Amino acid sequence: MNTPTTAFAALADGTRWNVLVRLGQEPASASVLARELPVSRQAIVKHLEILAGAGLVVSCRRGREVVHVAVGERLSALGRDLERLGRGWEGRLTALKEAAEEH
Template identity: 60%
Template sequence: MIAYPVSLAALADETRWNLLVHLGEHPSSASALAREFPISRQAINKHLAVLEGAGLVESRPVGRERRYEAVGARLSELGRRLDHVARAWDRRLANLRTEAEKS
């Protein structure tokens, strides 16, 4: 059985996905994100904690707030893993087509 990276579970939520995309383009504080997204700051903080725990987001103190940004290297690793899964499914589907055409 394949062990899936925690990152995939972290990205299963659409809000977390959208936060990650936003942070990839615009590092932001939780307060700034709460102004951009239609959810509370507390909810933003919970989503950021999941993304940070998965290694997809890093934070650093800036004044009285923390600035969050996406971790490019971790996202590249995740992209490679997803590409591997896609290629495996392509092979399976090609084999299934071949078997179906034999009938």
């Protein structure tokens, strides 16, 4: 698994997480999101750029507005990778305890 820091960084901000979850429910424009969340439209725009850069949302111009939507495939793929990596580490705690026991 190559380092997924970009995706995690995109997910690591609370506002951005809210935006993403919101876009998972239904597509929306930056202006709409700015009305629903307690930040300015420009802040929303920056968050959308970061989310798009991580492949977590895609945009689509529709007349005078730009509509954004969450990309579930990316998130589920990341989830699978994490689950796989984590499973490989399970049980290490007991190994540590044992190492501690052999004082």
